[in-house]
Amino acid sequence: MNWFGFGFNGFGQIIAADVKCKVSTPVLLSDARGSDCRVSGSWSSRAAVIHTDSGSRVCVSGFLRGSSGQVCVPESEGCTDASISERHVTVSFTRRVECWEIQQAQNRLVWSREQESSGQDVALPLVPGGYVVPRPPFFRPLCAKLCAVSLALGTEHAVLLTASGTVFTWGSGSHGQLGHGHLTSQEEAQVVEALWGVQIAAVSAGGWHSASVSAGGDLYMWGWNESGQLGLPSQSVEEEKLRARRPGDALVLADVHKGSNDLCVDLAVNQAEEKNKDDVFISIQAFPALVDIPQVSEIIRVACGSRHTAAVTGDLYTWGWGSYGQLGHDTERSTDEPALVKYFHSHDMRVRDVVCGLWNTYVSAVPEEPSSHKHTHTE
Amino acid sequence: MFFSLYTISLLNQKSIDLLNFLPPLAQMWTEVRTILPSTMDDFIIEFSEKIEPSVLKVLELARDQLYSRPDCPSSAETAQIIIDYSWENLNTGTWRDVDKEWRRMYSYGCLFKVLSLCNGDPSQAKVKEAIKTCDMGLLMGAAIMDNILQRLVCILKNTMKLKSTKVEKSEEPCSKKMKWECVSEPVINPARAVPRIQCPSLERFRSDFLDPQKPTIIEGIINHWPAFTEHPWSIDYLRSVAGCRTVPIEVGSKYTDEEWSQKLITVNEFIDGYILGTEEKGVGYLAQHQLFDQIPELKEDIRIPDYCCLGEGEEDDITINAWFGPGGTVSPLHQDPQQNFLAQVVGRKYIRLYSPEVTENLYPHDSQLLHNTSQVEVENPDLVKFPEFPKASYEECVLQPGDVLFIPVQHWHYVRSLELSFSVSFWWS
Numbered sequence: 051m052n053w054f055g056f057g058f059n060g061f062g063q064i065i066a067a068d069v070k071c072k073v074s075t076p077v078l079l080s081d082a083r084g085s086d087c088r089v090s091g092s093w094s095s096r097a098a099v100i101h102t103d104s105g106s107r108v109c110v111s112g113f114l115r116g117s118s119g120q121v122c123v124p125e126s127e128g129c130t131d132a133s134i135s136e137r138h139v140t141v142s143f144t145r146r147v148e149c150w151e152i153q154q155a156q157n158r159l160v161w162s163r164e165q166e167s168s169g170q171d172v173a174l175p176l177v178p179g180g181y182v183v184p185r186p187p188f189f190r191p192l193c194a195k196l197c198a199v200s201l202a203l204g205t206e207h208a209v210l211l212t213a214s215g216t217v218f219t220w221g222s223g224s225h226g227q228l229g230h231g232h233l234t235s236q237e238e239a240q241v242v243e244a245l246w247g248v249q250i251a252a253v254s255a256g257g258w259h260s261a262s263v264s265a266g267g268d269l270y271m272w273g274w275n276e277s278g279q280l281g282l283p284s285q286s287v288e289e290e291k292l293r294a295r296r297p298g299d300a301l302v303l304a305d306v307h308k309g310s311n312d313l314c315v316d317l318a319v320n321q322a323e324e325k326n327k328d329d330v331f332i333s334i335q336a337f338p339a340l341v342d343i344p345q346v347s348e349i350i351r352v353a354c355g356s357r358h359t360a361a362v363t364g365d366l367y368t369w370g371w372g373s374y375g376q377l378g379h380d381t382e383r384s385t386d387e388p389a390l391v392k393y394f395h396s397h398d399m400r401v402r403d404v405v406c407g408l409w410n411t412y413v414s415a416v417p418e419e420p421s422s423h424k425h426t427h428t429e
Numbered sequence: 430m431f432f433s434l435y436t437i438s439l440l441n442q443k444s445i446d447l448l449n450f451l452p453p454l455a456q457m458w459t460e461v462r463t464i465l466p467s468t469m470d471d472f473i474i475e476f477s478e479k480i481e482p483s484v485l486k487v488l489e490l491a492r493d494q495l496y497s498r499p500d501c502p503s504s505a506e507t508a509q510i511i512i513d514y515s516w517e518n519l520n521t522g523t524w525r526d527v528d529k530e531w532r533r534m535y536s537y538g539c540l541f542k543v544l545s546l547c548n549g550d551p552s553q554a555k556v557k558e559a560i561k562t563c564d565m566g567l568l569m570g571a572a573i574m575d576n577i578l579q580r581l582v583c584i585l586k587n588t589m590k591l592k593s594t595k596v597e598k599s600e601e602p603c604s605k606k607m608k609w610e611c612v613s614e615p616v617i618n619p620a621r622a623v624p625r626i627q628c629p630s631l632e633r634f635r636s637d638f639l640d641p642q643k644p645t646i647i648e649g650i651i652n653h654w655p656a657f658t659e660h661p662w663s664i665d666y667l668r669s670v671a672g673c674r675t676v677p678i679e680v681g682s683k684y685t686d687e688e689w690s691q692k693l694i695t696v697n698e699f700i701d702g703y704i705l706g707t708e709e710k711g712v713g714y715l716a717q718h719q720l721f722d723q724i725p726e727l728k729e730d731i732r733i734p735d736y737c738c739l740g741e742g743e744e745d746d747i748t749i750n751a752w753f754g755p756g757g758t759v760s761p762l763h764q765d766p767q768q769n770f771l772a773q774v775v776g777r778k779y780i781r782l783y784s785p786e787v788t789e790n791l792y793p794h795d796s797q798l799l800h801n802t803s804q805v806e807v808e809n810p811d812l813v814k815f816p817e818f819p820k821a822s823y824e825e826c827v828l829q830p831g832d833v834l835f836i837p838v839q840h841w842h843y844v845r846s847l848e849l850s851f852s853v854s855f856w857w858s
Contacts, residue, residue, distance in 0.1 A: 060487065060510055061483065071506060093481075093483065093514065094481070094483035094484075095483075113483040113486065116482065117486075136481045136483060137482075153482055205517075205521055206521055206522065222522070224523070257517060258520070333690075357517075373509075373513070408517075409513075
């Protein structure tokens with residue numbers, strides 16, 4: 051199994067010591083090999099749990115201690131999983147979890163917790179009894195009754211999946227990312243009622259958007275759509291298209307929440323912006339919406355960056371913000387329609403998993419077996 | 430004799446034209462460099478620990494690039510990384526809570542983007558984009574380096590003036606006339622008219638209006654404003670002073686509407702799209718914006734009313750807002766937490782005032798966000814939903830150019846413009 055990366059490379063987190071700060075087609079991550087290899091990305095770095103004959107450890111590529119480089123974290127020897135953020139790396143072992151600050155001259159342990167070897171192998175940020183965030187208080191307890199099996203943390207919200215296939219969300223609701231149909235923030239976990247009755251198998255959270263994949267392979271998304279990250283019509287994407295056709299115009303549109311002392315309206319459900327030609331653009335989708343990828347019958351996994359989304363179908367589809375090449379389409383254009391990442395398909399690879407950093411995408415893929423042909427994809 | 434004179438005059442004419450056409454590229458970049466710190470060591474970057482070392486590194490890189498290659502400043506790409514990352518942080522949490530450090534970082538990003546645009550002999554489109562970038566920094570960022578973005582805008586604006594040999598034509602054809610709508614002209618009931626007073630003394634104003642908190646229209650105190658005398662405010666004047674500047678516009682009939690939104694466009698685009706051509710785009714309003722902080726040239730055209738000194742606050746704490754839009758803009762019935770002088774400069778507005786004593790008949794919204802706004806549409810009330818509304822007594826007026834309306838603190842007010850209008854409000858305590 052190999053891992054590939056594309057997107058923001060300003061600190062060499064994809065290709066070390068490369069001047070190019072944008073990688074817009076998938077590139078092999080030379081160090082991330084092996085079937086147990088796990089990858090995690092932050093804005094400025096990428097961590098890989100590398101298994102070798104002598105054990106396992108975390109290797110970090112990107113911004114570390116003042117400069118860009120590639121370094122292994124000695125304190126991570128024997129780890130099973132890792133998650134990286136701007137200043138910390140969280141490492142889980144068989145019987146404990148630790149959080150290390152890694153930007154100072156010396157790595158510093160800022161939090162740790164012993165745990166009984168649980169039968170359930172939960173992935174970070176979940177740990178038995180709760181979850182870990184890379185800032186104090188590092189450990190957040192979770193009610194055991196929730197039976198959490200998976201947790202995704204966005205910039206300011208959380209999406210949780212329970213053993214029974216129910217989705218809970220909490221945190222900031224300002225961009226509809228909680229999926230409850232309004233913009234109010236919630237401190238406590240609340241069921242996403244619109245998904246009641248649908249068995250969810252996987253969840254993901256991005257900057258201000260959320261995604262969940264049902265057991266039947268359907269993809270539901272909600273939250274901010276300012277760059278088309280929900281696969282819904284986006285005004286800024288449309289304007290980018292128009293600008294590309296008329297390069298003389300210097301139109302810059304920014305979608306900013308100007309709260310201050312003025313009057314932000316409490317909007318419900320869809321906040322639609324009308325355009326001349328009767329097109330309706332969706333800026334915020336506060337209820338889950340089904341995302342349709344043409345000619346795709348089943349979605350297996352989904353991952354979200356700050357403003358983009360990637361979905362695994364055996365192939366890889368991406369959409370949303372693309373200014374740093376994080377969509378892998380050999381362009382810096384954003385798109386509001388799920389598009390195939392041709393690289394894996396044309397190299398006869400089967401995509402297994404996807405993980406996103408803020409502005410990049412990491413994909414694990416294996417060579418496609420000639421006998422097991424899925425339906426051929428036609429564009 | 431005649432021939433040689435003619436030749437000389439021709440030559441003189443020619444040299445003058447050349448000066449007009451000579452791109453002042455060297456001049457602009459030189460001017461820009463004079464307002465930058467002279468050496469890299471003088472360019473001090475200081476941020477709190479809240480800012481991640483990674484983005485700080487990118488900022489330092491931009492600075493190093495600027496000083497290591499004097500003729501080729503920081504790359505646009507480096508600047509854009511700073512802008513994009515800080516922009517994401519500006520959108521995290523509520524605007525009020527956004528750390529000032531991220532706003533400063535955003536301003537630095539804008540600064541370096543502007544510097545990369547100004548390199549060499551920038552086209553007019555690039556200068557425009559540079560001005561827009563400065564404005565984004567001024568609107569969403571926080572002042573850095575002694576408000577350097579403000580000083581940059583001045584240089585860029587002067588460059589624009591020199592570059593264009595004729596008046597900037599907007600994209601819309603000149604023949605497009607301003608839409609004169611048939612707006613319903615309210616007839617003011619004399620029994621309910623807001624009293625008018627001519628130039629009262631400070632004492633008179635305090636005893637008769639401020640202390641008893643009574644609304645009044647003060648006449649004769651702003652006629653001396655340059656906005657009426659040296660630089661009468663008009664669409665052409667505003668275009669010349671602020672045409673290329675980016676401002677926040679409210680789109681949608683009123684802020685309580687579901688379709689209401691804000692966008693950032695230039696004053697020229699606003700005038701072309703929403704003043705001269707309102708039909709296709711709907712109602713647009715440059716409302717509640719501290720335009721005079723953004724464009725100091727316009728601030729010179731107005732004066733703070735003397736009566737503000739009767740308050741307890743400092744003059745620096747007075748919030749001055751611009752309200753510029755076509756006929757038909759509506760501010761729904763609401764109340765503000767400070768005293769207000771609403772000065773009318775261009776056009777007329779219909780205004781209705783309700784005392785805070787009748788609040789219970791005005792059905793304020795329940796939500797925390799809108800509890801200072803009434804649910805009632807003043808000129809088209811739903812009397813089934815809001816049956817007590819007619820019980821509320823009110824005063825009304827048509828505010829004329831030259832009038833200043835005193836709106837006491839927490840006094841409910843509803844405003845509808847009857848035609849193209851420009852008002853200036855002063856919030857004071």
